[in-house]
Structures are given as C-alpha cells and as structure tokens.
Amino acid sequence: xxxxxxxxxxxxxxxxxxxxxxxxxxxxxxxxxxxxxxxxxxxxxxxxxxxxxxxxxxxxxxxxxxxxx
Numbered sequence: 001x002x003x004x005x006x007x008x009x010x011x012x013x014x015x016x017x018x019x020x021x022x023x024x025x026x027x028x029x030x031x032x033x034x035x036x037x038x039x040x041x042x043x044x045x046x047x048x049x050x051x052x053x054x055x056x057x058x059x060x061x062x063x064x065x066x067x068x069x
Contacts, residue, residue, distance in 0.1 A: 008034075011063070024053070026063045033061040 011033075012024035019040030026033055038048040053061045 009065075025050075026065065028065055031062040031065045033063055 007028055008025040009028055010023055011026055012022075014022045016022070021038050023036040024033055025036055033053040034050055035053050036048070036050045038046065041047055055061055
C-alpha cells in the first residue's frame with residue numbers, strides 16, 4: 001500500500017488514457033474504502049469525485065488497518 005498523506009492509504013491506482021485516473025483509498029482511522037476518480041472533460045475542465053465503496057448489500061467496504069499503519 002502506498003501512503004497518500006496522513007489519513008489515507010492508496011491501495012489501487014488505474015489510469016485510462018492520458019487524463020482519466022481512478023484510485024482506491026483506505027481511511028487509516030476507520031478502514032473505510034473510497035473511490036476517487038478524476039478526468040479531464042472535453043471542455044478542458046478537470047473533474048474529480050470521491051465516494052464510499054459498498055458491497056452488494058450497501059454496506060461500506062472496510063479493510064482492517066493496524067494501529068501503526
């Protein structure tokens with residue numbers, strides 16, 4: 001896992017083309033997984049969004065994190 005600041009750990013990264021990027025981040029305090037996606041729109045505007053990842057029942061996906069992570 002790659003540390004991304006103090007609060008989140010980056011567990012997955014994917015790039016599609018030159019401007020579209022997707023990351024999975026894990027909250028180091030709660031273990032909750034988030035999807036962070038960014039893309040460059042055709043108008044030249046950068047767009048970014050972040051949401052909680054959920055399982056098939058709608059519950060947040062939680063990754064166990066150690067206290068020293």
